[in-house]
Amino acid sequence: MEKLNYDVVVVGGGLAGLMTAHEVASAGFRVAVLSKVFPTRSHSACAEGGIAAYMDGNSDPSDSPEFMVYDTVKGGDYLVDQDAAEILSYKSGEIVRLLESWGALFNRQPDGRVALRYFGGQTYPRTRFVGDKTGMALLHTIYERVSGLNVDFFSEWFTLDLLVTDRRVTGVVAMEMKSMSPATFGAKAVVLATGGNGMLYQHTTNSYINTGDGYAMALRAGAALKDPEFVQFHPTALYPSDILISEAARGEGGILKNNKGERFMTKYAPMKLDLAPRDVVSRAILTEVAEGRGFPGGYVQLDLTHLGEKYIKERLALAVEAGRNFAGVDPVKEPLPVRPAQHYYMGGVDVDVSGANPDLPGLFAAGEAACVSVHGANRLGSNSLLETLVFGRETGQAVVKFLENSKEVRDAPNPEKVVDDAYSFVKRESGVHFGEVMKELRKTMWEDVGVFRDEERLKRAVSKVTELRKTAVNMYVTDRSKTYNTEFFNALELRNMLDQAVVIATTALNRTESRGAHYRLDFPKRDDKQWLKHTLAYLRGNTVEITYKPVKITKWMPEERVY
């Protein structure tokens, strides 16, 4: 097997990975970026609304970084590490300024400075944006910048697993998808910037590639996931493509209706109606569908037609585009089909504010792959893009410091085993196909570890996922092609998804309270006495080991979360 050596390997070419690579390369270290897609195809491109930033001299006159910390902590239902939220907030302005200096085409005020707008959960407006394609714009800007540096890109390389030698991370084994030939990448540090895991759920706004490979690799290497039970669901994803229809659609007057034409939110939230919090609306929609008042396929309708063509086109351009192009529905003339869908993963590889994992020296993570605990139990809009860049940079700088004090590492003794494990699926002559297992997994997660949770469902999920993991050992890849064999990579993705699923289901069962996005029908209240703490979960064979870690509170004491 070919052996390549770098100072750092970054797995993932989205915003977080590229920002990390930028810092490492700028400091003169040798860095490889491995990504299973060409970098600009990463899920960062899907972010719509914007990036929150307090910019000194270019913000609301009443705003301050302190307000931004407060909004983030409260939004996260107090499971936020407040020191992390402070970094996020205090460094937001310089991050936007940096991306602007690299050419990002932020929308402008008439004097040519970056414009701002309101977003949900903000006391003062501070979201910076590029039309409604902010993620796409920033991803391209940073790729343009980093591809001009001395960084080696390995695009369409699938990372199989981390290499661990002497209880520290010493590289990865990856495979070029085109030629299917594996290679060892030796490195003193590995940064997981592999994004989220929406594909675990039957319905998700995430890209097809979001299979949470980094979470699974970290678990298999012996690192913990932090707060794995926290999964955010968005109430209005377009049926059936699950493209996000922004909350703005309801903010501007859109009404949710069931198959009888009833405005059902009157039952669930008589005061706030369609503008009730995301979790409330998601639960309402799913209840309507479960009780037979949805449409075939399992959706309800989001009606904008009464707003008038001019208004809709002016205010909700993206809803119009999405409806027309992806559902064949013109929201000016007919209601949009919507249903809740998984949207974001608050949990992730356990790291501190420098992106370092405490279990394995040399292991770092950034972006949605990491859990720095800036989002706590529920992420605020406009904070995910910001996190990728702020903590991508923090992590990159921490990696540089780590490298400066790092000794040469010993080669991993047996990297071939990683390849053999992966190839076991191809070598087998019969068994199950990835598609069969995947469908069941995504259904189980959606129904039993989804918006509504309770002991019965979660127990059922744990045993189902455990069973699926056993079945998947016998997975069988029918495609024998030695070029771009996507069936093989799908099988590996499924293996990764199963490793996370068991952890998510088990920790969700374990947390007997409701907080943020984790809603337990049998424990509907937040319980700070018992549960104001982070979950840490390890995967040891088939067993999930759970421990805890305190939440870092600097100045904002928990209070009831009312809006």
Added chain:
Amino acid sequence: MEEAISSVLKSIGAEVSPWIPVSERPGKEPFAKEAEYKAKDYWGKIHLRNTGELYVLVVTKAVKNWKDSVGKLNLKGRVVDAVGGLLWLKENPELLKGDLEMISSFLARSNTAVGSQSHSR
């Protein structure tokens, strides 16, 4: 032009800074001139393009969101952007004085009520 605008601002009792040229990047010829001003309940800047277009930024803490308030004002200038305490107007030198006076009196009125305005919504 710059002098005329400065004197309009001074006539409503604002302090005005000297005009400075602005360009897209260092070393590029300026595309506009700017002056900062400070009035009683608000402050901001005047942005004057080389092509003659005139923009005015009105900043205040007295308004939670200009977007909800501009409808109540009968401004002659065009509202280009209104978000939180920031308001951008495209102005005409002849109409500037009237608009600024209107804003001054609107803020003076709402200032007396600002204590009771809730910040939570």
Added chain:
Amino acid sequence: MKLAYYPGCTAHGSAVEIDVATRKVAQTLGVELKEVEDWNCCGGGFLDERDPVGHAAINLRNLSKVEKMGLEKMVTPCSVCLHSHRLAVHKYEEDPVLKEEVDKRTQGTTVQYSGKANAEHIVWVLLRDVGLEKIKAAVKKPLVGLKVATYYGCQMLRPGEVMGFEDPHSPHSLADLVAAVGATPVTFPAMTYCCGFPLMGSNEKGGLRLAYNIMKGARDAGADLLIHPCSLCHLQLDVTQVKVRDMFSLDWTMPAIYATQLLALAFGFSPEEVQLGRNAAEVLRQKGLI
């Protein structure tokens, strides 16, 4: 049926047979073509980049004349003229900054454009306004056994949102006409590719290469000749064909004739009357069609 008619510079000059054949076909089908009084050049596909405002203004001058004639459809046999006028209207309507500038220029001139008139291709008029039945009825000499490659080129089709007559990826207007006169339409992959004419001013070799692709594509598909919908395709594929043959040392020809020339032949006009090129005439003679 009375329609405004815009022949365009080329059909008035070096490709006059297009004008001749188009008038004969229209006459046969009872379409009165009223030439736009004192029309001007559309800019030929180049003016819009040098002077976008001037381009829009001079195209609107033609259309404004059409409106003054009390008409809305301005028929042209040239795809480039069609494209130029329709794009000018599109940009004038979509781009408020451009509109303002154009309005400034047209002030104090005779140009008053209300937005009603627009350019139409003769092929569209034949299919949409005259109809295939009427065309079939006018056929006196069905061109049975003649295999005709239908070459659409670019500007009659694209951009689809501005042209709007047929699916730019799978057009069939020309095939419908070919079938209507009893000949056999031949489709080929290159039928919507560029003939290379717009390159002739900057990269002649490239332009000839593109022309070769079209000729070769039609030949490989088994066609006897090809028809096209554009004065400039005509210059490229007919007038300049000899250069292509030289460059690629070809011992064969692919006669290229204008769509209405084919129709006129079927309507009973002689090759001389439609000024048919000698290569095309030779093919028809071999097929026993003349």
Added chain:
Amino acid sequence: MKELDKEVKVKVKRFSEEKGTWWQEYTVKVDKYTQMTEVLKRIKEEQDPTLSYRASCHMAVCGSCGMRINGAPRLACRTIALEEVDRTGSDTIVVEPMDGYPVLKDLVVDLTDFYNRMYKVKPRLHPSEDVLKGKSEHRLKPEDQSRLWKFAQCIWCGLCVSSCPAVRIDVEFLGPAAHAKGYRFLSDPRDTSFEERAKVLIDSAWRCTYCYMCYEVCPRDIEPVEAIKLTRTYTTKFGPTGDASSFGERHSKAVEESIAETGMLQGGKVYVKTYGLVNSLISMIELMKDGKATKLIMERQKKVRGIDELRKLLGEKQ
């Protein structure tokens, strides 16, 4: 709802290094919302796991799923299956890999050539040192922002290059996407390397044939041909940088002059002005072989009567 569960046939052009090329047909149930990415996903997960294709965001921002659908270069995610059935009138949807790139497997093509074209235009802002060091800040007028954003929205899907005829016949032409990207930086007032960019872009811009295929196929409505047209206008300012731009500039200027002079386009005259008298005579002799030369000579020298008005419309100072 009746539209649910309509069956369509999907005919896929397959390829593998081991087996070569073959066609395979699948039957898939769809409803009126079903995107082609979903159709492919159902085939892969439920019928034939060996089918390979790329897809990621399913909302036309990642540019992964470019392919030919019923002959048209499309993003699969931006294509609704039943709309294709409506468009073609056939229940069979034909899916092929993009043209112009080597096929790796089934619908997956090798985009290396496309990426290399993009890198040639140095696709990144070159800001001034002071801005990078934080000593100074950029400004950008909102109207410039929206003008640039139009061309900056390229998602590197490769569809325009795959369908561009000029790319196929001319190695010196950068192709539509690279031109859109190049122009976006060439005309960004924050950029500091105008000359370097002009050298890369100007001559290539004259190698575009204005067929509007890129305009037609671009899923983000970038209209790369417009960027190319705008790039050509820099030739006057910067000067030609090669044969194509020097002939092209002369030609285009001759067209403009011809119109300003007579209101008409006089092909022969324009040709002579572009290529010079000697070259034109050589061409003429060639054309005589086919009996076509007379046509150019025969050209009527009509002059528009309203020429004064026309000149005013062309912006001539009164």
